[in-house]
Each structure stands twice: as C-alpha cells, then as structure tokens.
Amino acid sequence: MKGFKENQCSDGKSQCEDNKSQCRDEEGRNKEYKGYQEKFEKYIGGELEESESQRIEEDIEKFQVLLSHMDQTLDRELYEKEEEDIGKGGEEQEEAELGRRISKAVARKFRHYMIAAVAAAICIVPALLAGISTLLDRICYNPDQSVEVADEENDGVIVVNPFVTDMSVYMEMFCGDKGFVELRLWAEGYGRYTIDVCTQIDGENTSHMLELVRNHLYRNDFTWNRSDFPDNAFIYGNEGKSCSMDKETGRRKLEEAPEMMKIRAAVSFDGLKSMEELVDFMQRYDTQYLYCPIETGGGRYWGFSPVKRGYDLDMTYDQEEYPYLDLSQYLVRGDKFASAEIYEQHMESMVRYLMERKEFLKIFEGGAPGGKNFLDTYEYGKTLDYIRDQGVKSYGTVVYATKQELLKILEDPSVNGIYMLEGKLDLRF
Numbered sequence: 001m002k003g004f005k006e007n008q009c010s011d012g013k014s015q016c017e018d019n020k021s022q023c024r025d026e027e028g029r030n031k032e033y034k035g036y037q038e039k040f041e042k043y044i045g046g047e048l049e050e051s052e053s054q055r056i057e058e059d060i061e062k063f064q065v066l067l068s069h070m071d072q073t074l075d076r077e078l079y080e081k082e083e084e085d086i087g088k089g090g091e092e093q094e095e096a097e098l099g100r101r102i103s104k105a106v107a108r109k110f111r112h113y114m115i116a117a118v119a120a121a122i123c124i125v126p127a128l129l130a131g132i133s134t135l136l137d138r139i140c141y142n143p144d145q146s147v148e149v150a151d152e153e154n155d156g157v158i159v160v161n162p163f164v165t166d167m168s169v170y171m172e173m174f175c176g177d178k179g180f181v182e183l184r185l186w187a188e189g190y191g192r193y194t195i196d197v198c199t200q201i202d203g204e205n206t207s208h209m210l211e212l213v214r215n216h217l218y219r220n221d222f223t224w225n226r227s228d229f230p231d232n233a234f235i236y237g238n239e240g241k242s243c244s245m246d247k248e249t250g251r252r253k254l255e256e257a258p259e260m261m262k263i264r265a266a267v268s269f270d271g272l273k274s275m276e277e278l279v280d281f282m283q284r285y286d287t288q289y290l291y292c293p294i295e296t297g298g299g300r301y302w303g304f305s306p307v308k309r310g311y312d313l314d315m316t317y318d319q320e321e322y323p324y325l326d327l328s329q330y331l332v333r334g335d336k337f338a339s340a341e342i343y344e345q346h347m348e349s350m351v352r353y354l355m356e357r358k359e360f361l362k363i364f365e366g367g368a369p370g371g372k373n374f375l376d377t378y379e380y381g382k383t384l385d386y387i388r389d390q391g392v393k394s395y396g397t398v399v400y401a402t403k404q405e406l407l408k409i410l411e412d413p414s415v416n417g418i419y420m421l422e423g424k425l426d427l428r429f
Contacts, residue, residue, distance in 0.1 A: 140191040140214045141359050149316065161185075165316040166360045167197065169325065173350050175227045176291035176305035177264070177398040181205070191215075197224060201264065201290075202400060217363055227291070227301045228264075229398065233419040234293065235268040236395035244268050244417035247410050253420070254403055254410075261403045263423035264290070270416040272393040275340035282306060282337055285409050287401040292394045294347065296383045303394070304347050306337055322349040344392045348384065355380045402426070 042048040143163035164183055171180035178199040186194040191214040199206050208224035210217060235242045244266065245253065257263075272295055273281065282289055293303035307327075317325055324346040327338055338346070354361060355377065401409070409415060 141212070141363055143193055143195065143212065144185055144187045160316045162316060163360070166354070166357050169350050169353055170360075171197070171199075171225070172305050173302060173354070174225055174300070175199075176303060177227055177229065178206075179290065179305075202262065202288075212363065215363060227398075229266050229301075229419065229421060231300070233266040233421075234396045235417045236271070237295070242268070242417065242419075244419040246417055247415060250418040250420070251407065251410050254407055257403050257423065258425060259403060260425050260427065261423050262400060262426045263403070263406060264398065264400045264421045265406060266396055266398050266419040266421070267409055267415055268396045268417035268419075269394070269414050271414075272395055273414070275343045275392055275394075278306075278394050278397070279337055279340050279343070281412070281414070282397070285405065285412070287399050287405040287409070289397055289399055291398040293396060293398075294387070294392055294394050295390070297386045297390075298379065298383060302351075302383060304343065304350065306343065306397075317353065322353050325349040325353055347392045348387060351380060351384045351387070355384070 039048060039052055042052075144161070145163070146159050146161050148157045149160055163185070167183050168180060171178070179201050180197070181200045182198045184196040184198070188194060193212040195210040195212060197208040197210065199208065208219070208221050210219045210224065212218075230243060232238045232242045233244060235244050254263075278292060289306050291303055292306055293301045296302045305327075319325070324338075324342050327342070327346055358377075361380075399406070399409070406418070410418065
C-alpha cells in the first residue's frame with residue numbers, strides 16, 4: 001500500500017483532489033444562481049452570448065406556458081360568470097359589467113404575482129437549498145474536511161483529511177485483524193455522507209458501507225468496527241469459558257488439514273507477555289502477524305497491528321505529541337518488527353490520540369443507529385491509566401499462517417491454545 005500522501009484511494013484519485021472538485025462545483029452553483037438576474041438584464045440589452053441567451057429563452061418559454069395555462073383557466077371562469085349574467089338588464093347588467101372589469105384586474109394582478117413566485121422558485125430556491133446544505137455540513141460533523149500541512153522537504157503544502165487518520169487509528173486498535181487498508185468518502189449534501197471502509201486479508205478486499213446522516217451512523221454490518229474473532233477466542237481472562245482449543249486438539253485438527261491450507265487463527269499465550277517477550281516470540285516464528293490484543297482491565301479487544309498496513313500518516317498528526325503513532329515511519333527497511341519501546345509508545349499514542357478526537361468518537365462510539373449519541377471517555381481514560389501503570393502486555397496474537405507454520409507455533413511452550421476462524425487453500429505453494 002502506498003503512502004497516504006501518495007495515494008489515498010485505490011481508483012487513483014486522491015482525497016484532496018475530490019475535495020477541491022467539490023468546492024469548485026459548489027462555488028460554480030452559487031455563482032450561477034447569483035448571476036441569473038445579471039444575465040437576464042444583459043439578455044434584455046442584447047449583450048448576452050448566444051449560448052446563454054438560449055438558456056434565458058428556454059426559461060421564458062416556461063413562463064409563457066404557465067401564463068397561457070393561467071389565462072385559459074381564469075378566462076374560462078370569467079366567461080362562465082358572464083354567461084350567467086346574460087339576460088340581466090338595467091342596474092343588474094351594469095353591476096355585472098363592473099364586476100367583470102374588477103375580476104379581470106384582479107386576475108391580471110394575480111398572474112403577475114404568480115409569475116414572480118415561479119421566477120423566485122427557479123432562481124432563488126436552488127440557491128437557498130445549496131445554502132442549507134452548506135450550513136448543515138458546518139453544523140454537523142463533517143468527515144470531508146481537509147487541512148493543509150507544510151511539506152518542508154519539498155517546500156510546499158499537502159492537503160490531508162484528518163478523518164482518514166482517525167479511522168486508521170480506530171480500526172487498528174479495535175479490529176486490526178481485519179486489515180484496514182483504505183477509506184472512500186462521498187459527500188451527498190445536507191449533512192449526509194457515504195463511507196466505504198475497506199479491509200483486506202491476504203489480498204482479498206471487503207467493503208463495509210456506512211451512512212453518516214447528520215451525526216448519526218447507519219450501517220448494515222454491525223460488526224464493521226469489531227474484531228472478527230468472538231470475545232472469548234483467547235484463553236486469558238475468560239476463566240475456562242474460552243472457545244479456544246487446547247494445544248493437542250489444535251495439533252490433531254491441523255494434521256488433518258490439507259497441506260496447502262492457510263488459516264487465520266487466534267493464538268493464546270499461557271499468560272501475559274511484555275513487549276520484549278512478544279517481539280522475541282514473533283521473531284522466532286516466520287508468519288504473518290495481524291493483531292496483538294493487550295490487557296486493559298476491560299472487556300472488548302484493544303490492541304495493535306505489529307506490522308503497519310494502510311496509509312502512511314506521517315504528515316497528518318503532530319509527531320512530537322503522539323510519538324510512533326504511525327509504525328511505518330520507524331520500521332527500517334529489512335526489519336520486520338519494531339522494538340518493544342516503539343510498540344509501547346505506539347499503543348499509548350493511539351489511545352491518547354483518539355481521546356482528543358471527541359467529535360469523531362461521538363459518532364463512531366454512539367448507541368443505536370439514529371439514537372442519541374454518547375461518548376464514554378471514562379473507558380479511554382481507564383485504559384490509558386492501566387497501560388501506564390501495568391505496562392503494555394499481550395495475551396495472544398492473531399496470525400494468518402500456513403498449516404506448517406501453525407504446527408511450529410503450537411510447539412512453543414508459552415502457547416496453550418488456538419482458535420481457528422477460517423482457512424482456505426493457497427494454490428501459490
């Protein structure tokens with residue numbers, strides 16, 4: 001996956017280009033509505049270009065159709081009234097004639113008001129609706145906002161979207177085993193956005209479509225922001241209620257599997273491993289490590305991906321404030337894993353970073369779709385205090401490994417269980 005500042009979308013269009021295009025479209029619409037009266041005056045004076053004059057003439061034809069319809073309807077009613085008055089004489093006939101003249105005058109005035117109202121609807125209402133859409137985008141949380149960041153290396157600026165950084169950190173911490181790789185965003189207007197969160201396992205992409213409508217998130221997949229593994233996939237902390245298999249059972253299952261099988265599995269340790277012990281373990285067994293859950297003293301999974309995938313975020317956050325938030329900056333070419341110290345600071349920076357993104361969390365941590373949003377800041381503060389006091393320690397790891405690699409991992413004395421989620425034949429062997 002290329003860096004964030006090099007390629008944000010798989011279709012080759014960068015997020016910043018999309019934002020500039022949307023701004024140009026909105027400015028164009030506003031200028032069109034505001035300039036309609038000026039163009040009409042130029043048309044009357046014969047100063048308007050032929051293509052623009054044709055558009056004004058089309059609008060005039062619409063007015064003529066409406067006027068003709070109104071004339072026919074109102075005149076028909078007046079003629080019917082006149083026929084009723086035929087045969088009347090004397091003062092009654094004079095009163096009827098006066099009434100007809102008054103009715104015709106009222107009808108003409110009414111037609112003038114209707115024409116003005118239609119003109120306002122054609123020229124003003126679209127501009128008003130565009131203004132309402134812009135106002136809602138400002139009032140509601142807007143994931144499509146961009147900021148300019150100085151690029152000192154190239155003596156310029158780079159336009160970035162903070163929402164992409166927020167989502168990248170969020171997805172890595174809570175469901176890193178899904179493999180978040182990219183995000184697509186479409187502004188639909190009136191505070192509404194369509195969001196495609198794309199995850200990837202072994203080159204296979206999965207789209208999770210979300211609808212953000214005026215601060216409320218609607219989704220068909222209610223597990224889009226959770227790990228694919230059940231809450232009790234690991235042995236540690238589940239007090240005998242884990243669905244993980246013991247080592248011997250897991251070994252027998254694997255020996256029955258085809259030789260070309262690749263499996264996504266949750267490997268449980270017999271206790272907590274420090275980051276030094278975790279790095280040592282991963283270096284001993286050559287396989288693909290997706291996610292390392294850590295102990296936080298809470299319920300759901302919190303963790304990190306030991307090998308960064310997805311966007312490069314180096315230009316989108318304060319590196320001094322959140323050290324090692326982006327692991328890809330610190331993985332030296334040829335090094336498969338970072339140091340224990342970097343993983344510790346990486347995990348703490350992710351928690352602190354999300355704590356500061358309250359508007360983001362209020363939407364993606366909300367309750368039922370369409371319900372009242374809430375934000376549990378206590379959970380983040382509690383987790384931060386725990387890892388500062390107890391250290392960052394892991395009770396297992398999620399791997400995507402071959403049958404042979406998993407059999408070797410099960411031989412490690414510190415492994416005491418395995419939960420195999422899914423597998424497939426890999427014909428590339």
